[in-house]
Amino acid sequence: MLSRAAQVLTLADGELGPRAGAAQGALGLREQYSVVLQDGVIAWCGPADTLDRAAVDAGAGARDERRAEVEELDCRGKVIMPALVDSHTHVVWGGARKDELERRLAGADYEEIFAAGGGILSSVRQTRALPEDELYNQTHRRLSRMRAAGTTTFEIKSGYGLETETELKQLRVARRLQNEGGFRVRSTCLAAHAIPAEHRGSAEGRARFLALVTDEILPAVAREQLADYCDVFCDRGAFTPEETRVIFQRARALGLRPRVHANEFGHTGGAQVAAELAAASADHLLHLDARERAALRDAGVIATLLPGTSTVLGKPFADGRALVEDGVPVAVATDCNPGSCAFENLALVLALACYGCRLSPAEAVCATTHNAAASLGLARELGRVADGLQADLLVLETDDYRDLVYHAGSPLVHAVYQAGARVA
Ligand code: NIG
Ligand code: FE
Numbered sequence: 001m002l003s004r005a006a007q008v009l010t011l012a013d014g015e016l017g018p019r020a021g022a023a024q025g026a027l028g029l030r031e032q033y034s035v036v037l038q039d040g041v042i043a044w045c046g047p048a049d050t051l052d053r054a055a056v057d058a059g060a061g062a063r064d065e066r067r068a069e070v071e072e073l074d075c076r077g078k079v080i081m082p083a084l085v086d087s088h089t090h091v092v093w094g095g096a097r098k099d100e101l102e103r104r105l106a107g108a109d110y111e112e113i114f115a116a117g118g119g120i121l122s123s124v125r126q127t128r129a130l131p132e133d134e135l136y137n138q139t140h141r142r143l144s145r146m147r148a149a150g151t152t153t154f155e156i157k158s159g160y161g162l163e164t165e166t167e168l169k170q171l172r173v174a175r176r177l178q179n180e181g182g183f184r185v186r187s188t189c190l191a192a193h194a195i196p197a198e199h200r201g202s203a204e205g206r207a208r209f210l211a212l213v214t215d216e217i218l219p220a221v222a223r224e225q226l227a228d229y230c231d232v233f234c235d236r237g238a239f240t241p242e243e244t245r246v247i248f249q250r251a252r253a254l255g256l257r258p259r260v261h262a263n264e265f266g267h268t269g270g271a272q273v274a275a276e277l278a279a280a281s282a283d284h285l286l287h288l289d290a291r292e293r294a295a296l297r298d299a300g301v302i303a304t305l306l307p308g309t310s311t312v313l314g315k316p317f318a319d320g321r322a323l324v325e326d327g328v329p330v331a332v333a334t335d336c337n338p339g340s341c342a343f344e345n346l347a348l349v350l351a352l353a354c355y356g357c358r359l360s361p362a363e364a365v366c367a368t369t370h371n372a373a374a375s376l377g378l379a380r381e382l383g384r385v386a387d388g389l390q391a392d393l394l395v396l397e398t399d400d401y402r403d404l405v406y407h408a409g410s411p412l413v414h415a416v417y418q419a420g421a422r423v424a
Helices: 021-025 053-061 064-070 098-105 110-115 120-128 132-148 164-179 203-223 241-253 270-276 290-299 307-313 320-325 346-355 361-368 370-375
Strands: 002-005 007-009 033-038 041-047 079-082 084-086 151-157 184-192 229-234 257-262 281-284 302-305 330-332 393-396 413-418
Touching (some): 021 361, 084 361, 120 164, 132 151, 132 413, 151 164, 164 184, 241 257, 270 281, 270 290, 330 346, 361 370
Parallel strands (some): 007 079, 084 151, 184 229, 302 330
Antiparallel strands (some): 002 033, 033 041, 393 413
């Protein structure tokens, strides 16, 4: 049991679907509440004074073998909130690109490095070369650090293979991180992340690679049930809206719902495609006008903002304020990847979403919990503090959740629970 918290952010008052507009900032904040965890789920959440101790103790006695769940944590002066959900990551990669980081800090441009065969293609070479077990071990360490910082659920994309064998290797690692590693994972095939070196430079090569994605990689991924979603990097220097439509058509037929890397470098059509296809999520959105926002809203697409990437690349921030005001539900994620943003701490990125994208602290909490879970189809299980939901919770070492933003980057996460067990 987590007892007598100064604040519990329940997010329990609104819709089950993604929250938009004023509802995005409604945290369902309760004071002096306790939360009872049993069998991995939230059994009760209510005023500390009305808790029936006898009932809790009886439940505890019957479950001695699950000590982690029944131990009492005194939460006086602390905050309880849903554990964070990172709905956009590329965490399965080999090698590093710290040389590129230094070049960019000295003035080199991300898109130019990419066009010259570095960037994503550098990670493709390093990921292809790494054996699966090594890839698994390195990513396990990465996710452990991310979980210690408050995230228990991860969306994980492939996209550093760009051929069948390595795309499947990355997605198998993602599945193993769930089945063997004990992390909550939803996975996404991002085979259309870039045209690989062996197919670059000619229209035929490009067509060959697109056919490889639609006729070989996606069917193999679907056959082995290795992904829940399909993503396309629809932007300048990557894939056109027409190519993106063709890939998603095939993905849809295979049961993979779209998520889109859209409008990072300009008004390049990705947001429009996301709206047309009612994608689960449109991500980045640095360049977005009122018409594009309306299209996303009307199609029920969640806008996923990645302010860590704007920070690292020195790019503009997505306009989170305009999205909220125009009624588009907003999620916020790390984008954790070897190039454009290797940040692992989603709580820090939550703060950047306030300073950069102008979300309020409450809106940013919803963006990294309930709305992120909704974008992964998990809103019934995660992202709120309510009876019957998975007991994935954070206890913060503060009596005011706004310190997540006020003291951005401070180690405020006191305890992390996943399915009722204390994991950090
Ligand atoms: O979301 N923009 C495209 N893909 C990634 C970056 C991948 C990389 O640089 O390795 C992103 O930022
Ligand atoms: Fe990304």
